[in-house]
Amino acid sequence: MKILIIGNGGREHAIAWKLAQSPQKPELFCAPGNAGIASIAQCHSDVAADDIAGQTRLATDLGVDLVVVGPEVPLALGVTDALVSAGIKVFGPDKNCSQLEASKSFTKSFLARHDIPTAGYKEYTDIAEIKKDVGIFGYPMVLKADGLAAGKGVVLAQNEAEALDAIDEMMGAKVFGSAGDLVVVEEYLTGVEASILCFVDGSAIIPMETAQDYKRIGDGDSGPNTGGMGTYSPSLVIDEALNERIDQEILQPTFAGFKKDGLDFHGVLFIGIMLTKDGPKVIEFNNRFGDPETQSVLPRMKADLLDVFLAVTEDKLSVTPIEWSNQCAVSVVLAAGGYPGDYHKGDKITGLDDAVADGETIVFHAGTKFDTDGDVVTAGGRVLCVTCLAASHEEAKEKAYNGVAKIHFDGAQFRTDIGTIRSTAK
Numbered sequence: 001m002k003i004l005i006i007g008n009g010g011r012e013h014a015i016a017w018k019l020a021q022s023p024q025k026p027e028l029f030c031a032p033g034n035a036g037i038a039s040i041a042q043c044h045s046d047v048a049a050d051d052i053a054g055q056t057r058l059a060t061d062l063g064v065d066l067v068v069v070g071p072e073v074p075l076a077l078g079v080t081d082a083l084v085s086a087g088i089k090v091f092g093p094d095k096n097c098s099q100l101e102a103s104k105s106f107t108k109s110f111l112a113r114h115d116i117p118t119a120g121y122k123e124y125t126d127i128a129e130i131k132k133d134v135g136i137f138g139y140p141m142v143l144k145a146d147g148l149a150a151g152k153g154v155v156l157a158q159n160e161a162e163a164l165d166a167i168d169e170m171m172g173a174k175v176f177g178s179a180g181d182l183v184v185v186e187e188y189l190t191g192v193e194a195s196i197l198c199f200v201d202g203s204a205i206i207p208m209e210t211a212q213d214y215k216r217i218g219d220g221d222s223g224p225n226t227g228g229m230g231t232y233s234p235s236l237v238i239d240e241a242l243n244e245r246i247d248q249e250i251l252q253p254t255f256a257g258f259k260k261d262g263l264d265f266h267g268v269l270f271i272g273i274m275l276t277k278d279g280p281k282v283i284e285f286n287n288r289f290g291d292p293e294t295q296s297v298l299p300r301m302k303a304d305l306l307d308v309f310l311a312v313t314e315d316k317l318s319v320t321p322i323e324w325s326n327q328c329a330v331s332v333v334l335a336a337g338g339y340p341g342d343y344h345k346g347d348k349i350t351g352l353d354d355a356v357a358d359g360e361t362i363v364f365h366a367g368t369k370f371d372t373d374g375d376v377v378t379a380g381g382r383v384l385c386v387t388c389l390a391a392s393h394e395e396a397k398e399k400a401y402n403g404v405a406k407i408h409f410d411g412a413q414f415r416t417d418i419g420t421i422r423s424t425a426k
Helices: 012-018 054-062 073-078 079-085 102-111 128-133 160-172 238-263 293-302 306-315 393-404
Strands: 002-008 027-032 066-069 089-091 121-124 141-145 153-157 182-185 192-200 205-207 216-218 223-227 232-233 267-276 281-287 328-335 364-365 368-370 376-378 383-388
Touching: 002 054, 012 027, 012 153, 012 293, 012 364, 012 383, 027 054, 027 368, 054 079, 066 079, 066 306, 079 267, 089 121, 089 141, 089 306, 102 121, 102 182, 102 238, 121 128, 141 160, 153 160, 160 182, 192 238, 192 293, 205 223, 232 293, 232 393, 238 267, 238 281, 293 364, 293 376, 293 383, 328 368, 328 393, 364 376, 383 393
Parallel strands: 002 027, 002 066, 066 089
Antiparallel strands: 121 182, 141 153, 141 182, 192 205, 192 267, 216 223, 232 328, 267 281, 328 383, 364 383, 368 376
């Protein structure tokens, strides 16, 4: 079986790594891929992830049996629709369903319509009106650019001055482009954030093992938001009773809402949840595996990921068993200096072989490539993700940071508190 994975990040490396372990021994391709993925899949670096025509042409030319879409942008642009029209099976939702991530407004409306717990909100397209309502829900004031913004389109303004600055940047200066044409202002939720990734098809919504993400760049949840600086799994703040509540109050109503609204969702639904004193509430939906949650969750999967992917494309998820390891995982992201702002590319990375020499440490590549000398160099903001499994979170954390200590590149930065429980989410 031939499989094409679309994307070039740590999430896609984790997917390829897991698929490479399938007893079915699939032939793997990736476009555009990265230096790590190249060790297990044939990479086509000349085809960008958001090149819909190019990805469709490549899948057709390769004669692949399945395409797995990693990032959100090609999904929002309709790559699934194009591939299905070409007669190719796809793991990933269509353009209509992808509005659940591509539009904050679409998601908030969906949540409200189906009585799924979430923060109160109001939408704005006029900069004068939003400035008139500044502080409408008090402070911190949550402002979200409606469209896709690479995980950075959310601002938590601590006071009126910060709120007005954020409004000017989003709606005036258009720092997030057209994503800021509409801004959603939300009530600020206090609690601990958790991530629930679910496989979804027409027959069922099945949650994966829980994970907790760390969005801020600095220790103690300080500094600006990023695409994610690390995760651990399972979450230490979700017990069996809370899992049941999440299923009854969020997962099942979401699945029923898909049916009522005619959303034919096939793929992964990523649900960001805030565990508040009033119970779990939805922060956001994403239409794909989370990054870096995937790097903690997939190593704990005992089932054949290929079987699960195929089941989703054939509406057989409800009769497909998915087993998980009892081990704990901790994943630590190494980012380029300056990230999430301007950062340098092309710095040589050393110590990769040393980090995995124990046979237990996994290094997932995100922003990497080969230079003209064949060396692995930095090529993105989030560069690598080091994952370790162990019997306890503390042991997994220690092993992961031992791996991190062996890897070096100029300006490397990482948090030192991944795997630590947080009492609040800032």
